[in-house]
Amino acid sequence: MLVPTEIQQELKSENVFSAMMNLSGRVFRDVSGRKTMQLTLGDKSYFIKQHFGVGWAEIVKNLLSFKKPILGAITEVNAIKKLNQIEIATTPLVAYGVSGCNPATQQSFILTADLGKIVSLEDLCLAWQDQPPPAKLKRRLIIEVATLARRLHKSGVNHRDFYLCHLCLDERLLAKGDIKIYLIDLHRVLINHNPSSRLSMKDIAALYFSSMDVGLTARDYLRFKHYYAQDFSLCTSSFWRKVEVRAQKLYAKFHSDKFQKRLAAEKRLLD
Numbered sequence: 001m002l003v004p005t006e007i008q009q010e011l012k013s014e015n016v017f018s019a020m021m022n023l024s025g026r027v028f029r030d031v032s033g034r035k036t037m038q039l040t041l042g043d044k045s046y047f048i049k050q051h052f053g054v055g056w057a058e059i060v061k062n063l064l065s066f067k068k069p070i071l072g073a074i075t076e077v078n079a080i081k082k083l084n085q086i087e088i089a090t091t092p093l094v095a096y097g098v099s100g101c102n103p104a105t106q107q108s109f110i111l112t113a114d115l116g117k118i119v120s121l122e123d124l125c126l127a128w129q130d131q132p133p134p135a136k137l138k139r140r141l142i143i144e145v146a147t148l149a150r151r152l153h154k155s156g157v158n159h160r161d162f163y164l165c166h167l168c169l170d171e172r173l174l175a176k177g178d179i180k181i182y183l184i185d186l187h188r189v190l191i192n193h194n195p196s197s198r199l200s201m202k203d204i205a206a207l208y209f210s211s212m213d214v215g216l217t218a219r220d221y222l223r224f225k226h227y228y229a230q231d232f233s234l235c236t237s238s239f240w241r242k243v244e245v246r247a248q249k250l251y252a253k254f255h256s257d258k259f260q261k262r263l264a265a266e267k268r269l270l271d
């Protein structure tokens with residue numbers, strides 16, 4: 001467990017771990033076994049992700065499909081440290097803790113500093129449908145995102161929720177014409193020794209899928225490909241074919257009735 005003294009002083013409890021697990025605030029996400037909230041401690045704003053144990057059913061389901069289950073906050077803690085090393089901006093790690101060894105019931109939390117005024121590329125690009133962005137800004141953003149993805153994947157890191165909503169811009173810098181991108185939500189990150197072609201293909205397909213209704217042109221996608229593929233041997237023509245097929249499948253799945261109902265139910269819970 002790592003909880004700085006300034007945070008501990010705000011908890012007013014001897015049992016730091018349980019006090020952290022009992023903190024509450026403005027809920028941003030509430031899914032089974034995990035809650036993400038914004039809260040204030042002292043005079044500073046933070047985000048906390050609390051994990052309440054995934055349960056054996058989830059572990060068995062993952063193992064049966066040969067996937068390693070994500071048990072708690074430690075995946076995100078290690079991912080933040082790795083992103084710091086490879087100099088990709090992300091949510092600043094402030095505190096974390098894990099309790100228990102039983103993988104199904106293990107509880108954990110991660111506290112990050114609030115990035116303040118940020119806008120996700122999803123929200124920014126949504127506005128482009130009504131008002132197209134300045135060509136230069138769009139071009140710079142595409143190059144920045146492609147370069148970030150390439151650096152990430154070349155370092156053996158895969159995000160596994162690599163959608164526009166998890167790429168955020170610093171709004172204050174943006175107003176001055178500067179682009180600083182934060183890659184957030186490292187909950188499912190996998191770190192490998194070598195770049196993984198399959199996982200990178202999946203990340204790029206996710207990103208492509210999430211950009212499909214934004215109004216990007218064939219030229220914009222070519223530009224992305226060009227910068228992502230620079231000195232990156234896994235970008236073969238078969239890689240890009242697989243990206244295309246997977247992205248189209250994700251798009252169809254996302255727009256299915258079943259998925260839209262699930263999404264609406266999750267949103268209702270937050271209202």
Ligand SMILES: Nc1ncnc2c1ncn2[C@@H]1O[C@H](COP(=O)(O)OP(=O)(O)O)[C@@H](O)[C@H]1O
Nearest residue numbers: 028029036047091112113114115116184185187
């Ligand atoms: N440190 C942070 N600073 C600013 N916003 C954050 C921070 N952490 C999370 N958020 C916001 O909360 C949302 C949910 O957090 P995220 O990490 O995506 O959690 P989840 O794994 O539950 O999806 C994010 O999309 C972002 O809007």
Ligand SMILES: [Mg+2]
Nearest residue numbers: 029161166185
């Ligand atoms: Mg998220």
